Every structure is written in C-alpha cells, then in structure tokens.
Amino acid sequence: MRHRLAVALLVASACGTDSGGSQALVDLDADGYARDVHPILEARCATLDCHGVGDRPLRLYAETGLRARDELRDQPIAPEELAADVRAIEAIDPGALPGDSLFIAKPSGGVFHEGGILWVSRGDPQLVCVLAWLSGTSDAEACAVAADQVELPPPP
Amino acid sequence: MARGSILALLLLCAGCIGTTPEEELAAAQGDDPNPPEGPTHRPGQRCLACHGEDYDPGGEVFLLAGTVYRRAGDALGLASAEVEITDDDGEIFRISTNRAGNFMVSLGGGRPYEGWLGVASAPVFPLQVTVRAGGAEQTMRNVVHREGACAACHDRAGKSATSNGAVYVEETP
Numbered sequence: 001m002r003h004r005l006a007v008a009l010l011v012a013s014a015c016g017t018d019s020g021g022s023q024a025l026v027d028l029d030a031d032g033y034a035r036d037v038h039p040i041l042e043a044r045c046a047t048l049d050c051h052g053v054g055d056r057p058l059r060l061y062a063e064t065g066l067r068a069r070d071e072l073r074d075q076p077i078a079p080e081e082l083a084a085d086v087r088a089i090e091a092i093d094p095g096a097l098p099g100d101s102l103f104i105a106k107p108s109g110g111v112f113h114e115g116g117i118l119w120v121s122r123g124d125p126q127l128v129c130v131l132a133w134l135s136g137t138s139d140a141e142a143c144a145v146a147a148d149q150v151e152l153p154p155p156p
Numbered sequence: 157m158a159r160g161s162i163l164a165l166l167l168l169c170a171g172c173i174g175t176t177p178e179e180e181l182a183a184a185q186g187d188d189p190n191p192p193e194g195p196t197h198r199p200g201q202r203c204l205a206c207h208g209e210d211y212d213p214g215g216e217v218f219l220l221a222g223t224v225y226r227r228a229g230d231a232l233g234l235a236s237a238e239v240e241i242t243d244d245d246g247e248i249f250r251i252s253t254n255r256a257g258n259f260m261v262s263l264g265g266g267r268p269y270e271g272w273l274g275v276a277s278a279p280v281f282p283l284q285v286t287v288r289a290g291g292a293e294q295t296m297r298n299v300v301h302r303e304g305a306c307a308a309c310h311d312r313a314g315k316s317a318t319s320n321g322a323v324y325v326e327e328t329p
Contacts, residue, residue: 042298048318049303064298067317074315115301152297156327 025090025101025134032133034082036143040126043150044118058092060085064152098134177211195269196256199223199233200312203260204305219278221260222306224253224287228324233257237289237325243279292326
C-alpha cells in the first residue's frame, strides 16, 4: 500500500509543471492579460463550444466566442469582458501557486481535461507566456511566438 | 414550515438543472405531433440534439451536421453549397448541402442521400470550416473544438451573446 502511494506520488509529480512562482493567483494583471494571454485563450479555449459557455466554472469571453451582452457581438473584446475573464481565472483555484493551479494543470496534462492536452511541453511558448503572467511577470519573447501561433484572421 | 422550506429548496434546485435532450427535442418540435422526417427536415436546428452519440431518437447518429444559408437573414437554406472541413490531422472533408441547405457527416456508408457524407473515421478536433457557393466563401475565424452541431453556436435566429448567427456564404449587402 505504501509502495502504491509512493508510485502514485511519483507519477503525479512527473505530470505536474513547475509551480512557476511563489505568489497565489490573486490580483492578476489585467493589462498583461489583455495583451499577452487573452489571444491565446481565445484561440485555444474560449470558443462557444468550450469555455465560451456561461455556466462553465472557467467562463471566458472572446470576440469570436461568448459575449457579455448581445450588443457586443461583432465588436472588439470589451474591457468589462477582459476584467471578468481575469476574475474567472483568479476564482478557478484560489490560493494555488501558478504552476499548480487547475488553470495550468488541466490543459497541460496534470489533471484530466475534457478539452485535451493543449500544452505538451513545458517549453511551449503559450504555456511559458501564460505562466509568466500568472507569476506577475512577462516573457515578451515567448508571448510574441505564442501570438503568432494563435493569431486569428481579421473579421470580414 | 419545514415542508414549505423543502418545497422552496426543490424549486430552487429545479431552476439549476439544465435542459434534457428530451426537453430540447420537444421545444424544437413545437406543437407538431408528427414532425417531418428525412435529410431535409428541421433546417437550422441543432441536429445533434436528436442525432447525437448520447441521444438519437432519430435513429441516425451524426458526427457533424448543420445548415448553410446564402445570407445570414435568409429563411431558407442554400442547396449545393460546399462545406469544407479540415481536421487537426490535415484531412479535408467536403460535403454538398441538400435542397434544404442541410449537411451531415456520419461514420460508415450506406446512406446515399443528398447532403450526407460517410467517413471511415471521425474527423479529429479542432476543425476549420469553410463554406462556399457561387464564387462566395466564408471561413470561420476560429476553430470548432468539440461541438458537432453547427446550430449550437450558430443560431438561425440571429446573432446574440451566445451565437454568431446562421452559417452563411455571402455577406448581406
């Protein structure tokens, strides 16, 4: 039994990511979210068939996904929507360290995620960019690469 | 007093429970006790509500299905529009809509009706989708991550906070 527990702990630690910082997920930077993180989440997470659903625990707004109000459809993302996204991320696993939070563990394979594993490698620029933001810093180089990867075509 | 509290609690709980497939089916059918059947029926509705893996009173399970319109506000679907779906493995699937504007994709063969495409294996999400007809073309700006029914995100009733409106090929002038 003790042996099984040790194996389980080893497996769990192998699946985890670097905690990415020592601050819990509170008071996240809204400007950094809008600039660096929101484009990643819009392309990878926030469609109307995933986290762009109003009753999801992690509900995300996006120009191409869920809008906070009908009148916002076809409009650029609104500050109120970006602020609500940040609050939703802060609330998903309050008190967790960035790399340990469900917000990172699920899309990177540490915890089962219905939407699959989005970031296989710990060096994935999208993951590095998001983790830097969660940790209260910024990784301009990773975020620039990520932005190129997730850029959506302009509206018609 | 206790009975009243329990009743209030039950009412509150009932308000939290989502719509069942049966309720969605009944709502979509309206008052029609004998809804039309076949591949041209119910254009614009959420096909997988009745043709999904988990619930298929229609007796036909689709992986993907939807309705294409010439313009966003049209009441009738567009025949012979091409729906091009590119899956995450790069495989391209092309389907032509039937006279109601409907198309559907399912596993296997043996259903040689208009608007249907049989596939040997399910397209791998996420999907990129383009629709075209008469020289006009629209490509979704974002991908489809998991939903097989277009109408789940593209309500024919129009655009809203939860809908990008109907699937169309031409911009409305």
